[in-house]
Amino acid sequence: MRNQKSNALYPHPFSKAYWRDAVSELKDTKMLVVAALMIALRVAMKGLAIPLAPSLKINTAFFVNALGAMIFGPVVAGLSAAVSDVLGFIMWPQDGFYFPPFMLTEIAGSMIFAMFLYRAKVTPTRVMLSRFCICFFVNVLLQTPIMIWYYSIYLPGKSYMLTVPGIVKNLFMFPIESVVLTLFLSVMLPITNRLKLTYSIGSSKKRMKFTKKQIVLLVALVIVGCVSVYSYLTYHYDTTSLSASYSATERVEKNKLMQHLLVEQSDEYDDVATVTVVEAAKKPFLSGKTTYTAAVYTVNTELTAEDETTVWGYSKSKAKKDTRLTRAATATIVVDSEGNVLSFVLDPAQ
Numbered sequence: 001m002r003n004q005k006s007n008a009l010y011p012h013p014f015s016k017a018y019w020r021d022a023v024s025e026l027k028d029t030k031m032l033v034v035a036a037l038m039i040a041l042r043v044a045m046k047g048l049a050i051p052l053a054p055s056l057k058i059n060t061a062f063f064v065n066a067l068g069a070m071i072f073g074p075v076v077a078g079l080s081a082a083v084s085d086v087l088g089f090i091m092w093p094q095d096g097f098y099f100p101p102f103m104l105t106e107i108a109g110s111m112i113f114a115m116f117l118y119r120a121k122v123t124p125t126r127v128m129l130s131r132f133c134i135c136f137f138v139n140v141l142l143q144t145p146i147m148i149w150y151y152s153i154y155l156p157g158k159s160y161m162l163t164v165p166g167i168v169k170n171l172f173m174f175p176i177e178s179v180v181l182t183l184f185l186s187v188m189l190p191i192t193n194r195l196k197l198t199y200s201i202g203s204s205k206k207r208m209k210f211t212k213k214q215i216v217l218l219v220a221l222v223i224v225g226c227v228s229v230y231s232y233l234t235y236h237y238d239t240t241s242l243s244a245s246y247s248a249t250e251r252v253e254k255n256k257l258m259q260h261l262l263v264e265q266s267d268e269y270d271d272v273a274t275v276t277v278v279e280a281a282k283k284p285f286l287s288g289k290t291t292y293t294a295a296v297y298t299v300n301t302e303l304t305a306e307d308e309t310t311v312w313g314y315s316k317s318k319a320k321k322d323t324r325l326t327r328a329a330t331a332t333i334v335v336d337s338e339g340n341v342l343s344f345v346l347d348p349a350q
Contacts, residue, residue, distance in 0.1 A: 007199040013074070013115040021119060022073035031072045034197065038068035039084045046088045056169065058177060062109075063184050066130070069113035070122065070185065071197045077118075081110035099150045105143050109134045122189060122200045124214045128178045132221045135170045135177075136228065160245075167233065171225050175218055182210070230285075237285040243278050243315075252312045254278045258294040261333055265344040273299040275325060279316040288337035296346075297325035 005028065010018045025031045042064045049057035069077040085106040089098050116130035144160075151160040192198040210218075246254060259276040262269055280293040295316065301324050303311060311322070319325060327349045334343035 008119065009121060009199060010119050013118075018119065019075075022075045022114075025072045025076045030197075031076060035068065035072055035076050035080050038064055038071075039080050039087070042068070042080075042084045043087045043091055046084075047092045052176070056173065058173070058180065062177070063181065065110055066113045066117065066127075066181055066185065067188055067192075069110050070117035070200075071192060072114075073118040074111040074114035077110040077114040078107045081106040097154050099146075099154070101146045101149060104146065105138050108138045108142055112138065117185075120200060122185060124178075124182045124210050125217060127182045127185060128214070128218055128221060131174060131178045131181060132225065135174045136225055139170050140167055140229070140232070167229050171222065171229060174225065175222055178218060179210070233285045237283060240282070242281040242283060242290070246278075248313055251278070251315065252309075254281070254292075255294075255312050255314070258292060258331065258333065261335075261341060261344070262294070262296060262331055262346075265333075265341060266346055268346070269296065269328075274328070275299060275311050275314070275319070276331065277314050277316060277319040279330075289342060290335050292331075292333045292335065294331045294333065295319060295327055296329040296331055298328045300324050300326055 005024070006017075006021050008017065008021065013019070042061050045061045045064060046059075048060045050060060051057045065077075065081070068080060072080075082103050085103045086098075112133050113130050116126045116133075120126060147160040189198065189200055193200065243251075243254070255275070255277055258278055259274065262274070262276050275297045277295045277297065278292055279295050281290055283290040297319060299311075303324070307324075311319075311325070314322070320327075329349055330347045332343070332345040332347070333341060336342055
């Protein structure tokens with residue numbers, strides 16, 4: 001005799017029964033058919049978006065992602081995300097190479113939706129929290145190291161730098177996407193309940209309306225997100241050197257600029273053959289000042305024009321390995337946004 005499928009609801013995903021039901025969806029033919037349909041819809045809608053402003057849009061695929069995760073749970077959602085990511089790249093190829101670790105962000109996003117919405121009393125609060133976790137933990141914290149990894153493998157001449165516009169966009173879109181997704185699921189829940197795809201009792205209009213407390217929570221989450229992102233960006237910019245992302249042309253320009261400032265600020269090296277190499281360039285978040293740490297090298301031998309071009313493009317590690325250069329000093333130069341020198345300190349090499 002065939003066992004009847006459980007229709008239990010869970011207050012949280014941290015129980016064996018929850019995950020047992022999630023795994024059992026892999027044995028349900030109807031759920032697998034629905035998952036296949038959701039994958040097809042998600043891939044087809046990957047290139048479609050709802051424009052809000054010149055640089056702002058809502059990707060329609062995330063509606064399907066949330067709906068599917070709510071129906072078949074985190075296990076099937078994770079597998080579906082992996083499949084849709086590969087198929088999405090094939091059908092909607094982007095510039096660059098396919099990098100499998102990008103799949104982790106798709107899987108994480110789908111599983112977060114599922115853990116908040118699968119076998120649960122779906123409310124605006126759960127929808128908001130799921131979207132907040134995806135915006136902050138997946139789109140910012142998880143994606144950043146993956147992008148750094150991608151750059152190190154496929155773009156060895158460049159380094160990935162966290163972009164403020166991208167993070168601000170995530171924060172700005174979070175409340176909009178939360179409201180729109182809540183409205184979408186409030187329409188879909190009665191349908192999925194009637195089809196016995198979901199068992200949520202939160203399908204009534206009353207439950208899916210935003211209450212005053214939920215509006216306050218939405219505002220609070222935006223504030224928490226802003227404070228967290230500000231703290232994260234402050235730490236990131238305080239500890240990350242801009243020089244790591246210099247292109248070859250930028251490195252030559254910065255090295256020659258430091259040489260110019262060295263001669264301008266110090267009479268000691270105005271008639272000595274020197275090469276100045278930027279070792280670090282740090283610009284605190286929302287600050288107009290950049291602090292450069294530059295190594296000053298004396299040239300031990302006459303350089304050809306070709307050699308000079310190579311030497312002026314040196315990074316910290318390459319300059320250390322060149323036996324024709326001897327380190328003479330370290331210059332710490334603080335420059336404002338207009339290029340004016342605010343501070344200049346020269347420390348002789350030990």
